[in-house]
Every structure is written in C-alpha cells, then in structure tokens.
Amino acid sequence: MTSRPPTLREKRRYVLVRIDPAGIVPDAKELYYAVNDAVASLWGDAAAARVHAAVVAAEGEFAVVRCRRGTERELAIALITVTSCNGERIALRTLATSGTIESLKELIGSHQENIPATPLQSEEYTVDGRTVVVSHCSGQKVDVIEKGFKNATRFFLTTEDLEDI
Amino acid sequence: MKITDACVHPRPSGDSSVRRMALEAHELGFDSLIAIDTPACEYGGVEVFSGVEIPLAPTQQEVTSTVKHSRETGAFVLVQAGDNGRNRMVLGMRGVHVLAGIHDTDRYAFDHVTAKMAADNGVAIDISLAPLISEREVPRQRVLDRYYDLMLLYRRFEFPLVISSHARSVLEMRSVREFSALASVIGLDIPDVEKALAYTGGIQSPHSPVRVIQ
Structure with missing residues (x-):
C-alpha cells in the first residue's frame, strides 16, 4: 500500500488536555471511548465522523486528542462534557491546540516542570465522619481520599481546611 | 467588571471546600463566586458571596420569610422555578435575585408575561450549564430545547441572565472560556455571555448614577 502524497492527506489538529483530578491516569483506550x-x-x-476524534498520546495526567482541522471548536466543546472515564470522575481541561504532536509534547514537558512536588502527609484526618488520607498535594490544594476503599470518596480541600479539621 | 460563577455548592452539599473552589475559580478565570449556604469571604483573590437557594417545595409564606431573612443578611437569593403561577409570584417578590432551574420546568412555566416581569423587576434568569455537561441524549435535548425557547424570549424582552455551573465539586467547575463555548451551543454570543457573567458582580457592588433628591 502506498501512502498518499502530503497534499492529498487530510489536515489534522491536536488538542492538549490535562486530566483532573491529579493522580488519576486513565487508560488511553478508555479515554478514547469517553x-x-x-x-x-x-x-x-455525522458530526462525530467529521471531527474524527482520537486520543493519540497519553502521558501521565496529560493527553493529546486529535481532530480534523476546522473541527477544533466542536471537539473542545465536547471535551467540556466529559465527566467520567471507566467509572472514575474526571474533568478534561483544554490547555492548547496545535498542528503537531511534537509541540504539544514540549508543552507537556514544560507543564510537568512547573508542577511543584509537595511531599504527601501520612496523617489521617476525619472528614464527614470518614477517615481520609492525603492522596495528592500541590501548593495549597490537597486532595484527600477515603482510607481503605477502592473507588472511595474523594474530597477536594486546601491546607487551611486540613488545619481546621 | 467581576466575572462570577452564579452558583456553586461547596461542602457539605458538595465534595469540595469553599476555599478549594475559590482557588479553582481563580485558575479558571473567575473573580467571584456565589456559594450556597456559605458565609461571604475572600480567598485566593476570589470574592465569595453568600447565597441562598430556595427549592421548589416551600409554600409562598416560607419563600417570603426566607427572602426577607436573606435581605437582612445580604445573601444572594436564587429561587427554583416551578409552574407559571409560582414563577409570577417569585418574579414579583422584592429581594429575589435569580430565578433558577428553568430547564426543569415545562414550556408554559416561563412565557412572555413572566419574561416581561423578569425584565421589569430586574430578576435574572439562571442558565445552568450542569445539565448540558452531565446529561446525555433525551434529557439533554429537553434542556437544550428549553434554553432555545428561553433565548427567543431573551432576544425580545432582554431580561437579565446569569450563567452558573451549579458545581458540587471542583471537577464540575468550568473555565470562563468553557462557559462561553457551552453558551454558544444555545445561541448566546460572547457579548451576551460577558454581560451574564458580570451581572451578579454588578448587583453586589452597584454603580448607580447620582440622583438629585429634592
């Protein structure tokens, strides 16, 4: 099979998204379905076929989603409505759109450098009568998760909230 | 001009604290929030206004007493829309800021008369983005249908609009750009979205013209 000449290939755009909450790394295939x-x-x-969305790369909490050129708006709006992936609650935050995957991968690198590494606290806290432990900590933001349960409830707090508890 | 998310539900009704929601709102491009059943505060550069949401169940007397109490405390009052009669009653009440949940009502609940009342009394109509984000298929189609109808009345009567995420978690909060993109689906253009996002900030810190009192 011969590949098409560049002038006959369809133009594509790539959208970089960050997957929230931090620490959730969904499988690329599951994200593609979502x-x-x-x-x-x-x-x-019909519009979905025109957009032709696909998850082409997933690195940690970032993913690159492909679409046909000219359908970026439709893809970006649809990405706002993604609320879960494989049973996990997530939100996709659109960060950038580009014509090449490479430039988005550079952006992922720069974003990852900017994320401050805060050591996790091993203390246990009680939130709404549930024993929770810190699952992720970044700056003032602290995510806590119910201890000892799979798919347990997650609370989104701040360092000040933990001091008040 | 303050860009405000007109309704969020922090803990205990949601899973995120009001401080965390304020931090998230700041990152998402908002200047202020209206947090239901939460005292007013400022955190991370975001002003949090206290809000009261009156659900569908209470009687007229209960609604009146809650609105009166909220007027004294300075809280922002959102009342859940119901049938046409209830909506007319609510829109005629002093102290009500927003009529919310229009997407849950039938087509006759908000008509040209209630639209004119909302415009005359300065009561904003809430466009909740939550059902557009979380619902799928027929329920979302119904919501879109109600919002298209609402837009028809909005173009004619120009009543105030507010846009809210009704987020119960930071995962349900969306950025200003995403608000704008989702609002474009129901036919709201960028100037309308800007006006709607700035409306609640204007109520909390009004800049009324100087009046000569004789």
Whole structure:
C-alpha cells in the first residue's frame, strides 16, 4: 500500500488536555471511548465522523486528542462534557491546540516542570465522619481520599481546611 | 467588571471546600463566586458571596420569610422555578435575585408575561450549564430545547441572565472560556455571555448614577 502524497492527506489538529483530578491516569483506550461518546452524544454521529476524534498520546495526567482541522471548536466543546472515564470522575481541561504532536509534547514537558512536588502527609484526618488520607498535594490544594476503599470518596480541600479539621 | 460563577455548592452539599473552589475559580478565570449556604469571604483573590437557594417545595409564606431573612443578611437569593403561577409570584417578590432551574420546568412555566416581569423587576434568569455537561441524549435535548425557547424570549424582552455551573465539586467547575463555548451551543454570543457573567458582580457592588433628591 502506498501512502498518499502530503497534499492529498487530510489536515489534522491536536488538542492538549490535562486530566483532573491529579493522580488519576486513565487508560488511553478508555479515554478514547469517553471522548468519542461525548462528541457523538453532543453533536451526533455525522458530526462525530467529521471531527474524527482520537486520543493519540497519553502521558501521565496529560493527553493529546486529535481532530480534523476546522473541527477544533466542536471537539473542545465536547471535551467540556466529559465527566467520567471507566467509572472514575474526571474533568478534561483544554490547555492548547496545535498542528503537531511534537509541540504539544514540549508543552507537556514544560507543564510537568512547573508542577511543584509537595511531599504527601501520612496523617489521617476525619472528614464527614470518614477517615481520609492525603492522596495528592500541590501548593495549597490537597486532595484527600477515603482510607481503605477502592473507588472511595474523594474530597477536594486546601491546607487551611486540613488545619481546621 | 467581576466575572462570577452564579452558583456553586461547596461542602457539605458538595465534595469540595469553599476555599478549594475559590482557588479553582481563580485558575479558571473567575473573580467571584456565589456559594450556597456559605458565609461571604475572600480567598485566593476570589470574592465569595453568600447565597441562598430556595427549592421548589416551600409554600409562598416560607419563600417570603426566607427572602426577607436573606435581605437582612445580604445573601444572594436564587429561587427554583416551578409552574407559571409560582414563577409570577417569585418574579414579583422584592429581594429575589435569580430565578433558577428553568430547564426543569415545562414550556408554559416561563412565557412572555413572566419574561416581561423578569425584565421589569430586574430578576435574572439562571442558565445552568450542569445539565448540558452531565446529561446525555433525551434529557439533554429537553434542556437544550428549553434554553432555545428561553433565548427567543431573551432576544425580545432582554431580561437579565446569569450563567452558573451549579458545581458540587471542583471537577464540575468550568473555565470562563468553557462557559462561553457551552453558551454558544444555545445561541448566546460572547457579548451576551460577558454581560451574564458580570451581572451578579454588578448587583453586589452597584454603580448607580447620582440622583438629585429634592
């Protein structure tokens, strides 16, 4: 099979997204299903085919989603409506759009350098009568998770909230 | 001009503290929040206004007494929309700031008469983005249908609008740009979105013209 000449290939755009909450790293295939479901649900099958969304790269809490050039708006709006992936509650925060995956990977590198590494506290706290432990800490933001349960409740607090508890 | 998310539900009704929501709101481009059942405060450069949400169940007397109490405390009052009669009653009440939950009502609940009342009395109509984000298929189509109808009345009567995330978690909060993008789906253009996002900030710190009193 011969590949098409560049002038006959369709132009694509790549959207860089950050996956919230921190520490959740969904499988690229599951994320692909979640994104496609969101696009088809909001815009319909015909538009979903036109957008042709696909998750082409996933590095930690970042992912690169592909679409056809000219359909970035439809993809970006659909990404806002992604609320879960494989049963985990997530939110996708669109960071940048580019014509190449490489430039977005450079951006991922610069974002990862900017994330301050805060050591996790091993203390236990009680929130709403549940014993929780710190699962992620970044600056003033602290995510705590119910201790000892899979898919346990997650609370989003700050360092000041933990001092008040 | 303050860019405000007109309704969030921090802990205990949600899973995120009001401080965390304020931090997140700052990152997402907001200057202020209206947090339900939370005292007013300022955190991380975001002003948090106290809000009261009156659900559908209470009677007229209960609604009146809650609105009166909120007027004394300076809280922002959101009342859940119901049938046409209830909406007319709410829109005629002094101290009500926002009529929320129009997407949950039937087509006749908010008509040209209530639209004119909202415009005359300066009561804002809430566009909640939560059902657009979380619902799928027929329920979302119903919400879109209600919002398209609302936009028709908005173009004619120009009543105030507010846009809210009704987030119960930081994961449900969205950025100003995402608010704008989602609002474009129901036909709100950027100037309308800017006006809607700035409306609640204007109520909390009004700049009324100087009046000569004789």
